[in-house]
Amino acid sequence: MSIGQRAREIPHGCEFLYGILQNPVNRLILDRFSVLGIDDWWLTAGCLAQTIWNIQANRAPESDIADYDLFYFDPDTEWQAEDRVIAQGAELFADIAVSVEIRNQARVPIWYPEKFGVPYGAVRAASDGIDRFAYQTSAIGVRKDTGNNGIDAYRIYAPFGLSAVMQGRVVPNTVLPAKTVYEAKVDRWQKIWPDLIIQPWPDERDSGSDA
Numbered sequence: 381m382s383i384g385q386r387a388r389e390i391p392h393g394c395e396f397l398y399g400i401l402q403n404p405v406n407r408l409i410l411d412r413f414s415v416l417g418i419d420d421w422w423l424t425a426g427c428l429a430q431t432i433w434n435i436q437a438n439r440a441p442e443s444d445i446a447d448y449d450l451f452y453f454d455p456d457t458e459w460q461a462e463d464r465v466i467a468q469g470a471e472l473f474a475d476i477a478v479s480v481e482i483r484n485q486a487r488v489p490i491w492y493p494e495k496f497g498v499p500y501g502a503v504r505a506a507s508d509g510i511d512r513f514a515y516q517t518s519a520i521g522v523r524k525d526t527g528n529n530g531i532d533a534y535r536i537y538a539p540f541g542l543s544a545v546m547q548g549r550v551v552p553n554t555v556l557p558a559k560t561v562y563e564a565k566v567d568r569w570q571k572i573w574p575d576l577i578i579q580p581w582p583d584e585r586d587s588g589s590d591a
Contacts, residue, residue, distance in 0.1 A: 381419065381420040381453065381504075381505045381506070381507070382505055382506075382507040382537050383535060384422075384507075384521065384522075384523070384535035384536050384537040384538075385535065385536055385537075385538075386531070386532050386534070386535065386536070387531055387532075387534060387536055388531070388532075390536055390538060390541070390542060391541065391542065391543065392541075392542040392543060392546045393536055393542065394531065395546065396432065396520075396536070396542050396545070396546060397522070397531065397534055397536065399431060399432045399435050399441075400427075400428050400431045400432065400522060402431065402435060402441040403427070403431040403434075403441040403442045403445075404441075404442065405427070405442055405445075405448060405476055405478050406423065406427060406428070406431060406448070406522075408473075408476060409423050409448055409450065409473065409476075409480065410423055410522065410523065410524040410534070411524065412472050412473070413450060413469070413472070413523075414523070414524060414525070414526040415472070415526075416465065416468055416469070416472070418452045418454070418465070420452060420453040420505055420506045420507075421450060421451065421452035421453075421506055421523055422450070422451050422452075422506055422507065422510065422521025422522065422523050422537055423448065423449070423450055423521065423522050423523060424449050424450070424451050424509075424510055424518075424520065424521040424522070425449040425510075425513065425518050425520075426445060426446065426447070426449070426518055427445050427447070427448040427449065428518065428520050428522060428545075429517060429518035429520065429545045430444065430445050430569075430572075430573075431445070432545055432546065433548060433573045433576070434573075436548065436575075437573060437575065442478075444572045445478070446479070447478065447479040447480070447481050448478055448479065448480045448481065449481050449483070450469065450480060450481065450482045450483070451483060451485050451506040451507075451509045451510065451521065452465065452482070452483075452484055452485070452506050453484065453485050453486055453503070453504075453505050453506040453508075454484050454486055455486055456486075457484070457486050457487050457490060459487075461484070462483070462484040462487055465482055465484065466482050469482045483509075485503050485505070485506045485508060485509040486503050488500055488503060488509060489501065489502065489503055496556075496558070496561075498556065498557055500512070500556070506521070507521060507537050507539075510537060510539065511539055511555065512553070512555055512556050513553055514552065514553055514556065514558035514559075514561045514562040514565065515550055515551065515552060515553055515562060515565065515566070516540035516544060516551040516552065516553045517540075517544040517545050517549060517550045517551050518545065519538070519539055519540055519553060520536065520537065520538045520542065520545065521536070521537040521538075522534060522535070522536055522537075523535050540553070547577070548573070548575060548576050548577055549576075549577045549579065550566050550569065550576055550577065550578045550579060551579045552579060552580075552581045552582065554581070554582060559581045562581050563581060566578050
């Protein structure tokens with residue numbers, strides 16, 4: 381399990397954390413989810429990156445964010461175990477008018493090959509799911525320590541750093557052959573945030589990861 385880093389320990393960490401907390405939904409989710417007693421979890425993906433891009437574009441921080449992803453790790457891969465956590469989360473966030481997607485990363489290798497046609501690999505921590513996003517730019521997780529406040533209450537997991545998200549550069553992550561996923565996502569993003577700089581998915585001559 382990755383414990384991440386404090387904002388002060390990462391280049392752009394304080395600026396990034398201050399930005400994502402301007403979105404009241406991010407703040408509420410981070411404040412509340414720890415009460416479920418799950419040790420290994422992260423608020424992750426688009427809800428973080430898109431909050432930053434909204435602020436930079438002088439838009440409301442929460443504008444056009446389709447959903448909020450919560451990754452956690454539980455070695456119990458039974459569907460019923462995940463469903464219990466999803467139900468608890470639905471109750472916890474019932475007063476927030478957004479979609480909060482809660483997923484046990486230990487279960488991803490079970491359904492991923494059938495859905496995408498390629499193996500996913502073993503998962504030993506919630507951060508493994510972040511490592512395998514199709515885009516480095518939003519491969520970021522944030523969580524808050526239970527009962528703590530202030531900047532040092534938060535942990536950031538950013539395996540590719542924070543420079544790209546702060547600069548509005550979308551960079552592919554070719555660890556999985558997810559070109560179609562990447563291109564569909566960036567097409568949507570660029571329509572909403574037209575100032576983004578999109579790096580194309582490399583073809584097979586540029587990267588062996590697609591093979």
